Each structure stands twice: as C-alpha cells, then as structure tokens.
Amino acid sequence: MNEQDISNAVKTFILNEYLPGEDPAALTDTTALMTTGILDSIAVLKVVTFLENEFGITIQPHEAVVDNLNTISDIARLVMAKKA
Amino acid sequence: MSTGVLHQLLDRSAARFSNRPAVEESQGGSIGYGDLARLSDRLRDRLRQMDVQPGDRVGLCMRKSADAIASLFGIMKTGAAYVPVDSTAPPSRNAFIFHNCAVKVLIVEARLENGLREQFSQLGYTPQLIVIDGVGAGRPLSRALEQLDTIEPASAAITVVPEPSHLAYILYTSGSTGQPKGVMLSHSNALAFVDWCSDVFQPNEHDRFSSHAPFHFDLSILDIYVSLKHGATLVLVEEHLGKDPARLASWLAEKKLTIWYSAPSILSLLAQFGKLDQHDYSSLRLVLFAGEVFPIKYFKLLKSLWTHPKYFNLYGPTETNVCTFYDVPAVIPESQTEPLPIGKVCPYCQPLVVDELGNEVARGGEGELCIAGASVLQGYWNLPERTAKAFLLGRKTRWYRTGDIVVELPSGDYKFLGRRDRMIKKRGYRIELGEIEAALYRHPAIKEAAVLAFPDDDGVPVKAFTSTRDGSRLSTIELKKFCSENLPLYMVPDFFSSLESLPKTSTDKIDYQKLKSMK
Numbered sequence: 001m002n003e004q005d006i007s008n009a010v011k012t013f014i015l016n017e018y019l020p021g022e023d024p025a026a027l028t029d030t031t032a033l034m035t036t037g038i039l040d041s042i043a044v045l046k047v048v049t050f051l052e053n054e055f056g057i058t059i060q061p062h063e064a065v066v067d068n069l070n071t072i073s074d075i076a077r078l079v080m081a082k083k084a
Numbered sequence: 085m086s087t088g089v090l091h092q093l094l095d096r097s098a099a100r101f102s103n104r105p106a107v108e109e110s111q112g113g114s115i116g117y118g119d120l121a122r123l124s125d126r127l128r129d130r131l132r133q134m135d136v137q138p139g140d141r142v143g144l145c146m147r148k149s150a151d152a153i154a155s156l157f158g159i160m161k162t163g164a165a166y167v168p169v170d171s172t173a174p175p176s177r178n179a180f181i182f183h184n185c186a187v188k189v190l191i192v193e194a195r196l197e198n199g200l201r202e203q204f205s206q207l208g209y210t211p212q213l214i215v216i217d218g219v220g221a222g223r224p225l226s227r228a229l230e231q232l233d234t235i236e237p238a239s240a241a242i243t244v245v246p247e248p249s250h251l252a253y254i255l256y257t258s259g260s261t262g263q264p265k266g267v268m269l270s271h272s273n274a275l276a277f278v279d280w281c282s283d284v285f286q287p288n289e290h291d292r293f294s295s296h297a298p299f300h301f302d303l304s305i306l307d308i309y310v311s312l313k314h315g316a317t318l319v320l321v322e323e324h325l326g327k328d329p330a331r332l333a334s335w336l337a338e339k340k341l342t343i344w345y346s347a348p349s350i351l352s353l354l355a356q357f358g359k360l361d362q363h364d365y366s367s368l369r370l371v372l373f374a375g376e377v378f379p380i381k382y383f384k385l386l387k388s389l390w391t392h393p394k395y396f397n398l399y400g401p402t403e404t405n406v407c408t409f410y411d412v413p414a415v416i417p418e419s420q421t422e423p424l425p426i427g428k429v430c431p432y433c434q435p436l437v438v439d440e441l442g443n444e445v446a447r448g449g450e451g452e453l454c455i456a457g458a459s460v461l462q463g464y465w466n467l468p469e470r471t472a473k474a475f476l477l478g479r480k481t482r483w484y485r486t487g488d489i490v491v492e493l494p495s496g497d498y499k500f501l502g503r504r505d506r507m508i509k510k511r512g513y514r515i516e517l518g519e520i521e522a523a524l525y526r527h528p529a530i531k532e533a534a535v536l537a538f539p540d541d542d543g544v545p546v547k548a549f550t551s552t553r554d555g556s557r558l559s560t561i562e563l564k565k566f567c568s569e570n571l572p573l574y575m576v577p578d579f580f581s582s583l584e585s586l587p588k589t590s591t592d593k594i595d596y597q598k599l600k601s602m603k
C-alpha cells in the first residue's frame with residue numbers, strides 16, 4: 001500500500017462520514033480539515049480510530065495533533081511513517 | 085464570616101496560605117497564593133493609572149493561564165467588571181463583544197492584537213490595550229506591567245470593595261438574533277453559589293480542582309472561586325488537552341485531581357476513549373457535571389470505571405448559574421434508560437413552573453421552569469427589552485424564565501424534558517440556532533438558510549439546510565470554512581444539505597417541521 005492508496009482510503013472515509021453529498025473533487029490532499037471546522041475534535045477521534053483499525057497501526061495520544069492530521073496528505077504521511 | 089465580594093476570596097486565602105500553590109497550568113507553570121495576589125494588585129494599580137473606575141468594564145482575550153486568573157482579580161480590585169471572551173473565536177465576534185459593552189481597557193495576547201485592532205478600527209472604537217507576549221505562570225503579565233512601569237510608574241492604589249450587588253463579570257452567550265448577548269452578573273450572584281458549594285462539597289486547602297471550562301463559560305465560577313476561597317489548588321486544563329480524552333485521562337490521574345467539574349461530553353469521551361481502567365484515580369473524590377444532558381449509557385459506563393467518587397448533576401443557565409442539583413445515588417438501576425434528573429432547587433433559589441401563559445401549573449405538571457433568588461442575573465447588557473422578556477411579566481418577584489421545560493417528580497426532583505425555543509446545548513456550549521442562520525445569511529450566495537439539531541444518544545448533530553440565489557449547489561467544505569471564519573468552531577454545523585428552495589408553510593414561512601423529517 002503506497003501513500004496514494006492511503007490518501008484515497010482516508011478521503012473516502014472523510015467524505016462518507018463528514019461530508020455527505022460533497023463533490024469528491026472539492027476535498028483535496030491539502031484541504032485544511034481541523035482548522036476550518038471540517039473535522040471537529042470528536043471527528044478527529046473517529047478518524048484516528050479508523051486509521052488504527054484500517055491500517056493496523058497505533059497512534060499515540062501526543063501524535064493525534066493538528067500537525068499530523070490537518071490535511072489528507074499529513075495523515076497519509078503519518079500512516080506511512082507508522083507502517084515503515 | 086460574611087463573604088463580601090469575589091476578589092476578597094483571593095486576598096483572604098493569600099493571607100492564610102501565602103506559599104501554597106494557587107494555580108497550576110497544564111503546560112507546567114504555577115503560581116502561589118502570595119504571588120498571585122501581588123500580581124493582581126500590580127494590575128489593579130496599572131488599571132487605575134489608566135483611569136479604570138468602579139463600574140467600568142475591562143476585557144480579557146487570552147488563553148486560560150495564571151496570567152488570566154491574576155487579570156480577572158486585578159480587574160475586580162478596581163471595582164470594574166471583567167469580560168472574558170473565547171480567544172479562539174473569530175476576531176469579529178470578540179471585537180463586537182468588547183465594543184458592545186465598551187470595555188475601557190483590554191488585556192490581550194500579542195498574537196491576537198492585530199486581528200482585534202483591525203476590527204476595532206472598522207468599528208471606530210479605540211480601547212486602551214495591555215498587550216502581553218504570551219501566557220504562563222503570570223510571567224508575561226508581570227513583564228508587560230514592568231514595561232509599562234518603565235514608561236510611567238503606576239502608583240499604589242487601594243482595592244475597591246464595591247457593593248456586592250455591583251457587576252463582577254459579563255459572560256456573552258449565543259444570541260438568537262445573530263449577535264451574542266452579555267449576561268450581567270454581580271458579586272452577590274456568584275457568591276450565593278460559591279458559598280453553597282462550600283457547604284455541600286466541603287473543599288479544603290488539600291483539594292485539587294480541575295479547571296476544564298473556559299473562563300467565558302459560567303462553569304469557571306465554581307472552579308476559580310470555590311477553589312481559591314478554600315486555599316485549594318486550581319489545575320488549569322489547556323484547551324487542546326481538554327478535548328483529547330486519551331491524553332486527558334493519563335494527565336488527570338498524574339495530577340491527582342480531587343474535584344472534577346465539566347460538561348458531560350468530555351466525561352462521555354473519557355469513558356469511551358480514555359482507557360480509564362489503566363490509571364489510578366484514587367484521589368478523585370467528586371465528579372460534577374453541568375451544561376447539557378448526560379446520555380445515561382455513557383454515564384453508567386463512566387460510573388463503572390470510576391466507582392468511588394461522588395457524582396453531582398448540576399443544572400442552571402448562565403443567567404442563574406447553578407440553580408438545581410442532583411446528588412446521584414451510589415447505585416443506578418440497570419433498568420434506568422432515562423437521563424438523570426436535574427434534581428432539587430438550591431437553597432438560594434426559588435422555583436416556579438408555569439404554562440405558556442405564565443400561570444403556575446399544578447405540582448407534577450409539565451411547564452417552563454422559572455427561577456428567582458440570589459443568583460439570578462441583573463439583566464443583559466444594554467438590552468432592556470430582551471431583559472424584560474427574560475422575566476415573567478406582571479409579577480413583583482423577578483422570575484427568570486429558563487426556557488427549559490421540566491416536570492417535578494414525586495421525589496421532589498425536577499426532570500428536564502426539553503426547550504421551548506431554538507436554543508441547544510452541544511458539548512456544554514449553548515447555541516442559538518438562529519445565530520448560525522444569521523451567519524449563513526451573510527454568505528453572498530445564500531438565499532435561504534435553516535439550521536436544525538437532531539439530538540440522539542451520541543450527541544447533538546447540527547444540520548444546515550440552504551438554498552442559493554442562482555440555484556447552484558454550494559460546497560460543504562466551502563460552507564464549513566465560511567462558518568469557521570464567522571462563528572466559533574463549536575457552532576459550525578456538522579452537516580449541510582443544499583436544496584433548490586426550502587420547504588414552506590401555508591403562510592410562506594420556512595417549514596421547520598418538514599425539515600425535521602429530512603434528517
């Protein structure tokens with residue numbers, strides 16, 4: 001699984017759960033998620049749970065922060081680093 | 085001993101417990117009682133030098149910190165009222181608040197200064213600023229005061245002891261017309277509640293209180309003043325930590341907190357995501373919650389993980405602070421699926437349950453809860469009509485209409501049934517759906533907007549229905565961004581639905597009942 005596959009899986013999850021009806025093209029790898037209200041704090045917890053289950057990784061509490069999770073590309077990078 | 089006014093609580097404790105820790109910050113900073121009292125005196129002197137008079141307002145725009153605590157005491161020591169805002173909210177909203185109640189001086193973190201100045205200049209408003217270069221253990225505030233002293237020293241002033249009925253603080257809450265409104269509360273309003281907490285919770289100087297709620301939120305009144313009154317330690321929970329159950333769970337155990345007070349939502353999250361069975365919470369003796377309904381399944385889960393503390397469900401809008409309380413029994417029957425009652429009325433309040441016409445209903449009947457007594461607000465800042473409407477008409481007693489529909493149970497406890505208007509409680513925040521609609525209407529493409537809440541067991545998702553002038557569909561991402569620039573993040577709707585036009589009633593009003601079925 002490469003970074004692009006991870007991005008796609010995360011994107012599908014966010015579109016289905018938090019942006020139903022949104023044009024998939026409007027959500028890019030660099031759209032800010034946490035700082036714009038697209039994901040609130042509880043949504044972030046659910047994204048983390050999704051990442052842990054989907055990719056078999058463990059995200060430590062101190063890693064679930066805006067620097068690692070604000071965009072799909074940040075998230076994919078975090079998952080890749082964890083899987084490495 | 086009569087309590088007098090709020091800021092005397094700090095000075096009395098400083099005299100008894102000078103070297104004990106008054107405030108600890110989650111980032112590691114701390115300040116003792118003596119230093120906290122002295123820092124607030126220095127701010128008092130500076131504010132007097134800037135001509136702050138009893139009856140004035142002074143604003144506060146900074147993160148929760150020892151600096152902020154020293155500031156609110158310094159402000160009250162001049163006889164002025166403090167006006168705290170959410171430092172993460174859009175500058176336009178905060179500038180509106182400071183302008184609305186005409187703060188004479190604003191104490192602000194440097195990183196927030198420019199955003200506010202821009203807004204002030206658009207309003208043609210020029211409050212004096214005390215700018216601090218961050219927050220932490222009172223040091224940035226102390227530095228700012230030193231710097232001002234080098235320009236023009238502030239001479240020692242005396243602490244003003246106003247009448248207890250004078251304003252102590254103004255808390256702005258969501259307003260249905262689209263602008264926040266300022267709830268005016270006096271020293272005696274707060275102290276009625278604080279003194280009752282002393283009786284019921286029996287705090288002492290060895291207690292360690294959480295401070296989870298932000299200072300613009302009325303839960304902070306218990307945290308700050310009950311803890312400092314008794315020489316206890318107030319342990320501040322920084323905002324990000326406060327929303328992160330996994331980190332918070334271990335932090336809370338490490339800090340050996342004895343009294344926790346927050347909205348139920350973070351307690352629900354701690355129970356679900358905090359792995360509470362892996363930590364030692366033996367210090368925790370009291371868990372208090374208020375601000376919204378605690379879903380019973382998460383309350384039971386929490387209670388199964390934290391078995392030893394005593395739990396209290398506290399209830400009351402900002403306008404009355406806590407006015408009813410429920411001492412949760414040690415055992416909750418397995419069969420209980422209803423939320424906890426809001427309990428009995430606190431001794432400083434009197435209840436009245438009325439029907440839609442304002443007539444008292446027979447005991448045990450459903451109706452709107454009205455509250456009179458020592459903790460009831462003075463009014464809304466500069467909104468005499470709104471203030472008049474907040475109380476029952478044509479009565480000698482000032483009965484504040486809570487807007488909450490309740491029923492008195494045979495046990496004498498009140499049970500909350502719902503709202504009579506469009507206000508909701510989400511994660512402890514009070515939200516007027518009308519304020520979100522007003523923000524959406526500011527979007528140039530939006531023709532119609534209606535916002536509804538769809539509460540369920542897991543929370544209170546908010547959904548906005550919109551239509552546009554040219555019939556095009558608006559991107560949810562764009563709408564969320566737009567809302568986040570115009571509203572605090574907790575008010576940004578969770579979901580959006582774009583319709584060609586909104587359904588209408590026969591009188592051509594937006595049909596909310598129809599929209600309710602369009603979840």
